[in-house]
Amino acid sequence: MKLNSPLRRAATVLAGALIGLGGAAVVTSPAAAHDSTVRGEAICDTATGTRIVTWTLTNDWPADATVTDLKTTPTDVEKAGEGNFVIPGKTGGRNGELVLTQKVTGGDAKEATISFASLWSTDGFTDGKNSARVDLSKPCAPAETPCVEAGQAGFHHTFGVTGNGSTATVTLNDGVKLCEGEPVTLVSYFAPKPQFAVPQYEYDHDSGTIDNEHRSVTLNVDVPDCNTQVDLFFGGEDDIISEITENGSRYGDKKLGSKNGLGGRSKGPQGWYNGGTKGCQTPAVEPLSQCDGTVTLNLSNNGKISKYAIDFTVKAGEFSKTVTVAPGKGETVTVPAGAGTITVSAEGMENVTYDWAAPEDCALPTVIVENDCDTVAITVENPEGVTPATAKITYGDKTETVTVAAGKSEKVTFKAGKATYATVEFPGLDVEPIKATLEKLDCENGGGGGTGGGDKDEPSLPVTGPVAGGIAGGAALLLIAGGVLFVIARRRKITFTA
Structure with a gap:
């Protein structure tokens, strides 16, 4: 059957229109689905006072999109791993979302922002109109932590003694807030023994206070170069025991590292030391x-x-x-x-x-020599305040030894001989021997000086005649004078000092 011409023409135009519309849909529908979006949300971490901003980037197209030109304020976002951020495609069970996290500390920032572009490598399409902001004007502060009363806080410490010094560090445990400061002291002592013994006397100390602004203190003290004790305890300068005695005060379990008590709150080594290698005396x-x-x-x-x-x-x-x-x-x-x-x-x-040794300034013995035609007498005198002196006296071939006490004298007599000197030695004293020269006497002429003329071995003839009487009178006077001189001449005295 043949359609009439007008109807046939109308049908042809309608079919062409439908085919064109279908082709247009095929060409334009992918472009319309290329889309990426972003939304943000902020929460406050009350433990730290940090605001955490979460940015969620979405991709409505089945293919992955690479994030480019990413900018955030006031801080950068956290990035896990290397490479670019990629928003997965929404297909195959994937939700098409990429989540980024941004941490903002402090209260100055009033907002957080993000902007970026998305690139689909499958067809080169770019979406550059992506941005968002989050309000940060509300305050964000850490939650108030209740403070801990004195004696309840926890600590940890180090302690050591090396050479002539001791160092200790005491630290408040994390998360603990003190209601008031906690003093701690390091002190060193003189000690009578290297083990614990009393009395002890303070040598050096160092004190500090731990509080919420100063959560750790380091203390240093000098240690004496002798037997010592060092203590680390909870307490201040007013709590130092300057002298530890038999029945006096002790630090007890206030020492850090104790099993119980105030000192037991701090974990670490024993906060005390006893030692040394010598006594704290100087004999x-x-x-x-x-x-x-x-x-x-x-x-x-x-x-x-x-x-x-x-x-x-x-x-x-x-x-x-x-x-x-x-x-x-x-x-x-x-x-x-x-x-x-x-x-x-x-x-x-x-x-x-x-051993005793004679001082150089001690008084020395003296020696007195007396001789006449019959004897030679040697007297040794020892002064007061000295040791007894031993004298060895030699005259000719004769030797005598005497000991003379302090403040005393001893006399030795020899028969006169031909020797013209005597020698006196003092074996116990550091002095040279004394050579005592005797007085020269003319003993063959009665101890005088000679016969008055002629040979000394030939006596003079007596004088006689009228003048004999006068001569005899003069001779009598001379005889008396000569007798006196004879006695004097027979006893000559010489003194020597050792």
Whole structure:
């Protein structure tokens, strides 16, 4: 059957229109579905006072879209891994969303913003009109943490002693807020022994206070170069025990690292130390020899670290004595003459040994020589305040030895011979022997000077005649005078000093 021409033409036009509309739909529908959006949301982290902004980017097209030209304020978003951000396509069970996180601290920022473009690599389509903002004007502050009363807070610490110093660090535990500051002190002491013993005397201290602004303190003290104790305890300068005595106060469980009590709140090593290698005394001995043979020992205990009494023991032969010298003081011990080698001992000191030696300024013995035609007399005099002197006296081939006490004298007599001198030695004294020269006498002429003429071996003839009487009178006077001179001439005295 054939249609009439008008109807046929109308049908042809309608079919062409439908085909054109269908083709247009196929071409334009993908472009209309390329779309990306973004929305934001902010929450406040009350634990830290940080606002966390979450940005959700969406992709309505089945193919993945790469994010480009990403900009955020006031901070960058967190990025996991390397490479660009990609919004997954909405297909195959994927939701077509990419979530980015932005953290904003502080209260200055009033808003957060984001802007970006999306690129679909499958067809090169770009959507560059994506942006959003989130209001941050509401305050965001950490929640108020209740404070902890004194004695309830937790701490941790370090403690050590090295060389001549000690260091400790005490720190408040995280998350703890103190209602008031907590003082802590490190103190060192002189000690009588390397183990715990009393009395102890404060040497150095350092105190600090832990509070919410200063959550950690480091303390340092010097340690004495002798036996010591060091303590780390909860308390301030007013709580320091300056002298630890037998029945006095103790820090007890206030020491950090204790099992219980205030000190048990801090975790760490024991906050106390006892040790040392020598006593806190300075014993010293000064021996001085005396001229009388005694030895004076000056015992002292006045050094920089002398905090305890010292017992000095002095021994010499049968002599023995123990003397206690208080700190900062001195004592004197006299060892009798002739006691022998002296030994002084004390804790913290090597033994001191000493032998008496004659001082250089002691008075020396004197020697007096008297001789006449019959005898030679040697007298040794020893002064007061000196040791007994032993004198070895030699005249000719004869030798005598005498000991002369202090303030005394001893006399030795020899028969006169041809020797013209005597020698006196002092074996116990550091002096040269004395050579004592005798007075020269004319003993063959009665101790005088000669016969008045002629040969001395030939006596003069007596004088006779008228003048004999006058001569005899003069001779009588001369005889008397000569007798006096003879007595004087027979006893000549010379003194020598050793």
